[in-house]
Amino acid sequence: MSQNLHRSVLLREAVDALVVDPGGFYIDGTFGRGGHSALVLDRLNESGRLLAVDKDPQAIEFAAERFGDEPRFEIWHGSFADMDQAAEAGQVSGILLDLGVSSPQLDQAERGFSFMQDGPLDMRMDTSRGMSAADWVNTESEAELVRVFKEYGEERFARRMAGAIVRRRAEKPFERTLDLAEVVKAANPAWEKGKHPATRVFQAIRIHVNGELDDLQSVLKKSLALLKPGGRLVVISFHSLEDRIVKRFIREQEKGPQLPRGLPVMDSQIHRTLRSVGKAVKAESEEVGGNVRSRSAVMRVAERLA
Known part of the structure; x- marks a missing residue:
């Protein structure tokens, strides 16, 4: 657009x-x-x-x-x-x-907000400062990932998704949006009708990264x-x-x-x-x-x- x-x-x-x-x-x-x-x-x-x-x-x-x-x-x-x-x-x-x-912001893949387009995992509204989504996802503790997914995404499978992220990042850090979306998608056992299975996690990360x-x-x-x-x-x-x-x-x-x-x-x-x-x-x-x-x-x- x-x-x-x-x-x-x-x-x-x-x-x-x-x-x-x-x-x-x-x-x-x-x-x-x-x-x-x-x-x-x-x-x-x-x-x-x-x-x-x-x-x-x-x-x-x-x-x-x-x-x-x-x-x-x-x-x-x-x-x-x-x-x-x-x-x-x-x-x-x-x-x-x-x-x-x-x-x-959503429509520009390079901004990293969308789980529908591949782009760098950024999600910062102010790209001139602060920690990117990739930095946060790759370094935060599993317990804090769970807290953010629950609190800001109201994600009931937060623990499963956080565990999947931590296991995968130990092998290879996350850099791209679709990579993270696929890992979260695979960890989600009950998809909501009409909603991408990574929606809540991406919302939670965006809210947290931008305060x-x-x-x-x-x-x-x-x-x-x-x-x-x-x-x-x-x-x-x-x-x-x-x-x-x-x-x-x-x-x-x-x-x-x-x-x-x-x-x-x-x-x-x-x-x-x-x-x-x-x-x-x-x-x-x-x-x-x-x-x-x-x-x-x-x-x-x-x-x-x-």
């Missing part, structure tokens, strides 16, 4: 929920190929501003080409977990997070300080691990701090930081038909309270 053909999931729904002030300052925490950013810019007036963030050097390069002449736009290379380094507290009108791996869930928890906490009262937090998740973190975070901020039972405190005195806006949104059948990646998408929206 061409980089220009990347389809942003829940595009209209996300931007409708995000842009509450056309003259505000917004952050697209996962620029990707700029689909959400382009529509946000369409909704802003001359005084509005958009800061886009991405780990991927290719996304940074693409942003400079596509929006280099746009004075309201700025691109920042790094994790959205560190966006507070590029934005002032209490000044942000909205933060958008479109989580997970992007279609261009995705740690970054998500960090940016959610930091969003409270960044958002101004009335500012919106919009998060699109693609699997249950992400969505549980987002759902729990919003619920906890809606409830406020947990006080001892019987404490004489009025409801109006409880410090709440967010309110949920509407129900969780999923892609409509028409979008799913044109973009299968949107099938698992769940969007949650919250508003910063004063």
Whole structure:
């Protein structure tokens, strides 16, 4: 797929929920190929501003080409977990997070995300730093492989798969995606219908190598300080691990701090930081038909309270 053909999931729904002030300052925490950013810019007036963030050097390069002449736009290379380094507290009108791996990353075999195409076993979103998937798979302990496959892939055969990987790497280190996929596939005794037997393991390795869930928890906490009262937090998740973190975070901020039972405190005195806006949104059948990646998408929206 061409980089220009990347389809942003829940595009209209996300931007409708995000842009509450056309003259505000917004952050697209996962620029990707700029689909959400382009529509946000369409909704802003001359005084509005958009800061886009991405780990991927290719996304940074693409942003400079596509929006280099746009004075309201700025691109920042790094994790959205560190966006507070590029934005002032209490000044942000909205933060958008479109989580997970992007279609261009999946579609480029040389990035090493896909178990369907042969490529170097990399999986780093930021190819300029950090440990590759090959480095991790070839050196990590069997117990840690099991933990990651269970925790981040929810893989019930994690122990069998980790054992198969450790035995094989003792003979020859893993370097290619299809090599690893075949070993995991052979170790999987019960294939799920319609799902490649290496899906969960590849998801787990990708999440771990990129620190995705740690970054998500960090940016959610930091969003409270960044958002101004009335500012919106919009998060699109693609699997249950992400969505549980987002759902729990919003619920906890809606409830406020947990006080001892019987404490004489009025409801109006409880410090709440967010309110949920509407129900969780999923892609409509028409979008799913044109973009299968949107099938698992769940969007949650919250508003910063004063």
